Amino acid sequence: MTAPLTLFSNAMSRGRIARWMLEEVGQPYDVVYIDFGEQMKSAEYLAINPMGKVPALKHGDTIVTEYAAICAYLADAFPEAGLVPANRGPYYRWLFFGAGPLEAAIINASLGFSVPEGKRGQVGFGSIKTTLDALEFALTENPYLAGDSFSAADVATGSQIGYGLRFGTIESRGVFEAYWNRIATRPAHKRAEALDNAAMQERKG
Known part of the structure; x- marks a missing residue:
């Protein structure tokens, strides 16, 4: 049971x-x-x-x-x-990217915090632009964060993208919009x- x-x-x-x-x-x-x-x-x-x-x-x-x-x-x-892909590397990378650099960058930006000049190396996200560029790279390479198939990484980190687009806390980019529209239509x-x-x-x- x-x-x-x-x-x-x-x-x-x-x-x-x-x-x-x-x-x-x-x-x-x-x-x-x-x-x-x-x-x-x-x-x-x-x-x-x-x-x-x-x-x-x-x-x-x-x-x-x-x-x-x-x-x-x-x-x-x-x-x-079937929510864990065979290739665990990209899966773990982007699953925890959302809870780490991405969320930190979004929250800091939305609260108006700015990393002082010369101090970006002390924060895990560097800058909001660097973080979003990395995320865009991942979604340009593949339809889903971990590759060709939907995974738990798309639930966790994909939700951050969806909330960011909805509330205007992340920059609207075509690749983000297309990705969110793709996963938001899932029955679950x-x-x-x-x-x-x-x-x-x-x-x-």
Whole structure:
């Protein structure tokens, strides 16, 4: 019998990425929505994630936090979903590129932080332009981040591209638009979006 899967999330958070991954995996799961603020910082939830943030995934007795780690874990836990390509190098590279340099560059830029002249070597992303150029290179070479097939890297890092295009936090480039349109039409993504959107409206009352 498969151990139960429970996602702790908020419909206005990176938990949406984890939910998309769960839909891609195709295994039964439950979602526990956690409100920002007091509930997310409660002793009960801090026992699950001491950072007091979402998402967090509980699979039997195993707890995984951080959206990229959740995507990687689920891909490995359920190999029958086919979300781990044979060539692991590009897969790992771009899976964690999204949670590392890309997210850092986007957040710094959106908050108006500028790396001082001569200090770019001290940050993992260098500059927003350098980061986006690297991402564009990957998507110019292949239809998906890890090569010819869709993988967990496209869920994790692809979501960062989708959010960036939607909210204007990354520069709109033709290759990004084409890539996002290609992966956003996946049935699992559509299901995940519909479920989280409905939950968000319900919790708003």
